[in-house]
Amino acid sequence: MSLYHGSLYWPTTISDRPVYPKLDKEVSCDVLIIGAGMSGALLTYKLAKEPLDVILVDKNCVGNGSSSANTGLLQYSNDKMLHSFAESIGEKDAVRFYQLCLNGMKELKKIATSLQDDIQFIDRQSLYYASTESDIVSLQREFEILKKYNFPVEFLEEEMLYKLYGLNKHGAIRTMGDAEVNPLKLVLSLVKEASKKSNVQVFENTEVTEPQYKDGYWLFHNEDAIIRAKHVVYATGYQLDNFTMEMPTELNRTFAIITNPISSFRNWxxxxxxxxxxxxxxxxxxxxxxxxxxxxxxxETIESPRDPRILQIYADRLLARIKEHFPYLQLKAEYVYGATFGESKDGIPFIGEHPNKKNLYYCLGFGGNGTVYSAFGSTIIKDLIINGNHPDADLVRLNR
Incomplete structure (x- = not known):
């Protein structure tokens, strides 16, 4: 399955992309991380600081999967509102989950300042507006519960929303503590920084097979190499295996465009x-x-269309949506693509140890906040490997 079709923008922003060798020998490690996307990169970066031998492998190149199609909006709020989570899993766990997301945002900001490369990380506020007048009730409920638990949020009435943003909408909540990023630069920078450590090895174009467990190690064979690992983490995103295919998830497709450069955003x-x-x-x-x-x-279709003419139809629809908000802008879609993305049925990602296989873990950031999920998820996995526990591991466990 191809994760995207069309023309991607983020690869055009990379001028000096690091290249890593293909594994063609026998190696051993404390932790093997499979998948060099956002989750794998963040976990490798964090484990590089620990007294562990770490190997990161990817069957393609670092960042070539969903990270290249990631749109780089970083928010603690979710596709599923906090008050909706409270109804489905209980208020206590719902708040715990949203606090994990806020902590993930804080982690990403801290990491961004520590990296040597400019990953185009910028603090932003988010404006979440009511699409219809009837949605105001839901937005107000969301504001009230966010405020109750001290999340950084404000409510904007219709008049104030127009005054500040020039938008003719019925109301909105404004959240603080969010950000934007170049996701591909972030992944590449994380892996580059980690690979400088003597305890980290990175291999591209290295596909691993189904492992066997022998003498305290997970053992991987392919035609060129053998890997022995005490701990294994699958950070393979939407490329599902026999185990993850049984999880309550949905794979869908979405579309995105990147416009021509604009000289002024006077109302934005x-x-x-x-x-x-x-x-x-x-x-x-x-x-x-x-x-x-x-x-x-x-x-609700997995693969995006390959035909550029069909992609252009979706591009025109997205351009029209932008123009609804800012009609004065002169726009054209210079990049357009469709991409596969995954969601869990309950809105919470799958992160943790395999229920029946010791020292085998998954870090799968299913959902619209995938990068934020990867941020706190990689911390949970790190703590499970090093300490054997994490206080919030039960909330995102694989067999919930």
């Missing part, structure tokens, strides 16, 4: 991240070079 206050209550929702943000990236039009 603080260049905030913008999204809406409608489902499937539309969202958009700006990029440092003045472009707009917008996405949505989600469909």
């Amino acid at each position: 206050k603080d260049r905030c991240l913008i999204w809406e209550t409608k489902r499937p929702y539309f969202y958009m943000r700006t990029i440092v070079d003045g472009r707009i990236i917008a996405g949505g039009l989600d469909e």
Whole structure:
């Protein structure tokens, strides 16, 4: 399955991409991480600081999977609102989950400041507006519960929303503590920094097979190499195996465009991240070079269309949505693509140890907040490997 079709923007921003060798020998390690996308990169970066021998492998190249199609909106709020989570899993666990997301945002900010490369990480506010007048009730409920638990949030009435943003909407909540990033630069920088450590090895174009457990090690064979690992972490995103295919998940497709550069955003206050209550929702943000990236039009089909003419139809729809908000902008879609993404049935990612296989873990950031999930998920996996526990591991466990 191809994870995306169309023209991607983020690879065009990379001028000096690190290259890592293919594994062609026998190696041993404390931790083997399979998948060099966002989850794998964050976990490798964190484990590089520990007294552990770490190997990161990817069957393609670092960042070549979903990270290249990631739109780089980083928010603690979720596709599923906090008050909806409270109804389905209980208020205590719902708040715990949202606090994990807020902690993930804080982790990402801390990591961004520590990296040597400019990953285009910028603090932003998010504007979450009511798509219809009837959605105001739900937004107000969301504001009240977020405020109750001290999440950084404000409510904007219709008049204030128009005054500040020039948007004719019925109301919105504004969240603070969010950000934007170039996701591919983030992944590449994380792996590059980690690979400088003597305890970390990175291999590209290295596919692993189903492992066997022998003498305290997980053993992987392929035609060129053998890997022995005490702990194994699958950070393979939407590439599911026999075990993860049984999880309550859905694979769908979404679409995104990147416009031509814009010289001025006179009504786009603080260049905030913008999204809406409608489902499937539309969202958009700006990029440092003045472009707009917008996405949505989600469909219950896995693979995106390959025909450029069909992709252009989706691009025109997304352009029209941007123009609804900012009609004065002169826009064209210079990049357009469709991508596969995954969601869990309950809205919570799958992170933790295999229920029947010791020292084998999964870090799967299913959902619209995949990068944030990867941030706190990699910490949970790190703590499970080193300490054997994490206080929130039960919330995101694989067999819930």
